[in-house]
Amino acid sequence: MPINATRRSLWQAGLAQACAGGLLAWGPASAQALHRTTDPAKTLRVLAWPGYADPDVVKAFEDREGARVELSIVGSDESLRQRMALVDPVTGGPLFDVLAANTVELQRLRELQMLAPLPLNSLPNAAAQLPRFLRREAIPGITEGGRLYAMPYTYAEMGLIFDRRQLSTPPQSLTVLWDPALQGRVLAFDSGTHGFSLAAMAHGLSPFQIGAPQWGSMTQRLVDLRRNLRGFYSLPEESAEMFRRHRVAVMFANYGRQQLKLLQDQGLDVGYALPREGALAWLDCWAVTRQARNPDLAARWVNHLLSLDMSRLLTRRHGLANTLEEQPGVPPSGRLVWLEPVENESRRERLWQRIVAGERPERLAA
Structure with missing residues (x-):
């Protein structure tokens, strides 16, 4: 999951050490709980x-x-x-019983046989999730x-934010980012x-x-985009x-509705669209590790966070989408393309840096 605006206050309040691969423990959150048990089987990591x-x-x-609960916070996928x-x-096994991670990291952990199957009978709150999350085989x-x-x-789709004054109708395709009529008025994520x-x-x-x-x-194509x-x-x-200072017409929104809210809070008349090709989207999930000391307690933790009250708190307090309710201001019908591992991440990043630096196309041998 990328760091985003809604979590920046938390980040600046003492979480920066996590970026360097560090760890910040917030638990136990309750002194009462600390005195109540020292049994490892009743301690959830x-x-x-x-x-x-x-x-x-x-x-x-x-x-x-x-x-x-012994809660540890990370600030990057590397951490x-x-x-x-x-x-x-x-x-x-791992030092943790339950963790939150995106689908790319979870696939890697599952292939390493570090995760345990979840007992759905211990997760009754999951039955109330939106249909796209109940089709779990498709994720x-x-x-x-x-x-x-x-x-x-929790999740965020990466849609297209557009200036309604410059584009009277929502962009229908990702190809709008290459539209020569909009040259100099397009933003992309680095x-x-x-x-x-x-x-x-x-x-x-x-x-x-x-x-x-x-x-x-x-x-x-990426040289053309640049x-x-x-x-x-x-x-x-x-x-x-x-976006505001340069009168941008359209932007690929890596942070999705969080960027939309930032612009709307500044008084800009902006819209949000999901392209017909689909919108890249990150999805963070809870998983239980294979050697969890108390798998049932770990499952109850996941069920606790999937309750309607906790889900709404996540959205209201941090601006993060939950899996029980559609979020306002976002097209509900767009296809979300959940992130997966890519064929060669280092190759992509290496070429990208050369493209951004303005290297001539004939020298960019892949």
């Missing part, structure tokens, strides 16, 4: 992102279960990988052999992984598996400032 398990959310779980690589000397990385290994929790995925999707190709014959044409852009952004606040 949770690995999560900022905002996913606030102290009052943790305390409610501890009080109901008579358990203790999560580092933490999950550590071994518990007692169980021989990459979370099922195998009819077993469910991760439960969807990411080689997503950049190559967008180029592939715009041509009807797989966004995650670019074949050898397509590398040259996809690289040229030439059509006003610029690249990395942070949502940066994108909002560039």
Whole structure:
């Protein structure tokens, strides 16, 4: 999951050490829970992102279960990988019982046999999820052999934000980013992984598996994109400032509705569209590790966070979409393309940096 604007206050309040592969423990959230149990089987070790398990959310779980939560926060996928690589000397498994991660990381962890199937009978709140999340076999990385290994929790689609004054109708396709009539009025996210995925999707190709014959044409398409852009952004606040100051017409919104809200809060008349090719989307899920000390307690933690009250709190407090309710201001009918591992992430990023730097196309041999 990318760092976003709604979590920046948490980040600046002491979570920066997680970026360097560090760890910040917030638990136990309740001193009462600490005194109530020292039994390892009643101590739940949770690995999560900022905002996913606030102290009052943790305390409610501890009080109901008579358990203790040891909450650890990560700030990047790299940090999560580092933490999950550590071994518990007692169980021989990971140091955590339950974790939140995106579908790309979960697929990797499942292939490493680090995750346990989830007991759906212990997750009654999951039955109230939106239909797209009940079709779990269609979500990459979370099922195998009819077993469910991760439960969807929060997500964001990467749509197109457009200025209604310049575009009277919502853009229908990703190809709007290449429209020569909009040259100098287009913004894109600074990411080689997503950049190559967008180029592939715009041509009807797989966004995650670019074949050898397509590398040259996809690289040229990104050179063309660079030439059509006003610029690249990395942070949502940066994108909002560039959009306003340079009278941008359309932007690929890596942070989705969070960027939409930033622009609307500034008084801009902007719309949001999901392209017909589909919108890339990240999906974070909860999963239980294979050597969890108390799998049933871990499942009850997931069920706790899937309750309507906790789901609405996630959205109201942090601006993150939940899996029980459609979010206002977002087209409900667009196809979401959940992120998957790509064929060669380092190759994409290496080429992207050369493209952004303005290297001549004939020198960009893939």
